[in-house]
Amino acid sequence: MATNAEIAGRFEEFADLLEADDVEYKPRAYRRAAENIRAHPVPIGDRVADGDEAILDEIDGVGDAISSKIVEYVETGSIEELEELRAALPIDIADITRIEGVGPKTAGKLYRELGVQTLDDLEEAAEANEIQAIKGFGPKTEANIRDGIEFAREVGQRQLLGEARPLADDVLEFLGNVDAVERCEVAGSIRRWRETIGDVDALVGTDDNEAVIEAFVGWDSVDDVIESGPEKASVRVGEIRVDLRVVVPEEFGSALQYFTGSKDHNVRLRNYAIDRGMKLNEYGAFDVSAVDDHEADQRVGDRVAGETEAGMYEALDLPWIPPELREDRGEIAAAENGELPDLITREDVRGDLHSHTEWSDGNTSIEAMVEAAESKGYDYYGVADHAEGPGVVGGMGLSNTEILEQVEQIREVDAASEITVFAGIEANIDADGEIGLSEDVIHALDVVVASTHSALDQDAETATDRLVRAIENPAIDVLGHPSGRLLNERSGLDFDATALGAAAAEHGTALEVNSNPRRLDLWGSAVQAAVEEGAPISINTDAHQPSTLEYMRWGVHTARRGWAEPGDVINTWELEELREFLH
Structure with a gap:
């Protein structure tokens, strides 16, 4: 059955092809619908297939026209209107638009003028100097396209948060040391801590644009300057694009709010403002209650805010x-009613319950991992190496006998440590929702994390039933990385996050936010659905060496995107409270 991601992908393609065909308005509507479909916690394809088309009424941006196309796709595997667009514009739109400066409209023009359908076609046209002959292009544009083709081939996916955020931190450190910079911050999806990002957006407040732009493009880390102007510049650092925008200090706050997004949050907030006689934009907040035509000028009315x-x-x-909440999932109504969550912070975390050692596929001893956990100020720490079972890479899982041997060693390390060390295991959930641990092993362990590593192509109903069966197993304390996804590699299981949350709340099983930046599983909207059902959450690193205990950062922000408070997360609890939960 079609997954949410698959359905969303069709509408993203729809939007690109419509824009390439110079259609206005519709592309934006399709992109908004695609984003909300992708983030929806319930597998809409399965629901529609079962005759529950009312599920589509719950998705913002999905009206009658888009709903009918979703139903058509679920029932037939295709959308007639999309097939007609593909036939009219047979372009590898995703590949071609990866090139800097080539959007859907440009791709459409290149097809109409030169018959360009693929990156190979584009490269051939550039090498033959045919692109510069098109009106509105020229030698420089052609050279930029030619230079960008290899990069587009190499980088066909969004960057992982765990890869891009460290660069963003470096950008902020660099800009913070530029004398002309008064204030600086990242914006866009990276400030909202989305699991993947398109580029790094940075914002600076300054009275000396020229000095800031000059310093930025001259930064030693820059590999290529894409563009540079009086108010913005773009560079490439490694494989990641960094966009800088400079504003006057008194407009820094309004620009930061505007460019952080999301678009849906900003639209909702602007409409909220309009209902109250206010106007919001990147230049400030303006009282326009006494203004007849407040659309005539961006800065019309009495400016009442914008510096912060x-x-x-x-x-x-x-x-x-908080930026993590700005996805138009009820945060403005919650703010209005004084019901915003008191979000979890990194400092609230008292331990980590899922990590690996050299006993399975880790590369460090139990002692070394515990020592690293102690250095983080944790109160407790759980070793959870792989048990043998389906999907464990390279046969690295431990047998029941080996698990009992490891438990003895963990007890010795625990006795010699300043923190509590839990003896755990990462068991494998088979296709039917069962785990292969013996009763004596289960009784010997402190914590059982159970995860899926195989049969990840199940339909959403089967996958949901499988995971609920695991949640109902009293031996299992934590459902590890529930979907089994790997970002930019595989989508993993599609399931009903609300159903998982309800089952977890009923049976006292924690749902994991796996902090590995290739997973971030559960993700924001799924965490929110689970928390609303009262499910306990566990944020773990799945660390395989001491350095990857740092992954906790990504997990905490992912949980924040799901509205999680400290009390929702079991590894923020006091030791005795956690012991009671595990037993």
Whole structure:
């Protein structure tokens, strides 16, 4: 059955092809629908296939026209209108638009003028100097396209948060040391801590644009300057594009709010402002209650906020909304009603319950991992090496006998350590939702993490039933990385996150936010669905060496995207409370 990601992908392609065909308005609507479909916690394809088309009414941006296309796709595997668009514009739109400066409209023009359908066609046209002959292009544009083709071939996917955020931190450190910079912050999806990002957006408040731009493009880490102007510049650092925008200091707060997004959050907030006689944009918050035509000028009306981001929300009598929540999933209503969550922070975490050692596929001893956990100030720490079973790479899983041997060693390390060391295991959930641990092993262990590593192509109903059966197993304490996905590699299981949350709440099983940046599984909207059902959450690193204990950062922000508070997360609890939960 079609997954949410697959359905979303069809509408993203729809949007690109429509834009390539110079259609206005529709592309934006399709992109918004695609984003909301992808993030929806319930597998809509399965629901529609079962005759529950009402599920589509719950998705923002999905009206009658888009709903009918979703039903058509679920029932037939295709959308007639999309097939017609593909026939009219037989372009590898995703490949071609990976090139810097080549959007869907440009791709459409290249096809109409030169018959370019693929990257190979584009390269051939560039080498033959045919692109510069097209009106509106020229030698420089052609050279940029030619230079970008190899890069587009190499980088066909969004960057992982865990790869891009460290660069963003470096950007902020660099900009913070530039004398002309008064304030700086990242914006866009990376500030909202999305699991993948397109590029790094940085914002600077300054009264000396020229000095900041000059310093930025001259940064030693820059591999290529894409463009540079009086108010913005773009560079490439490694494989990641970094976009800088500079504004006057008194507009820094409004620009930060605007460019952080998401678009849906901003649209909702702007409409909220309009209902109260206010106007919000990147230049500030303006009282336009006495203005007849407030669309005539971006800065029309009495400016009441803009220097700080918090002031933009205060102008609407709202508290500041953390960036992780700005996805238009109810955060503005929650702010209005004083119901914003008190989000978990990194400092709230007291331990990590899922990590690996050299006993299975880790590369470090139990002692070394425990020592690293101690250095983080944890109160407790869990070793959970792989048990043998389906999907464990290279046969690295431990047998029941080996697990009991490891438990003895963990007990010795625990006795010599300043923190509590839990003896755990990562068991394998088979296709039917069962685990292969013996009763004596289960009784010897402190914590059982159970994860899927195989049969990841099951339909959503089967996958949901499989995971619920595991949750109902009293031996299992934590459901590890529930979907089994690997970002940019495989989508993993599609399941009903609300159903998992309800089962986890009923049976006292924690749902894991796996902090490995290739997983981030559960993800924000799924965490939110689970928390709303009262499910306990566990944020773990799945670390295989001491350095990857740092992954906790990504897991915490992912849980924040799911509205998780400290009390929702079992590894923020006091030791005795956690012991009671595990037993």
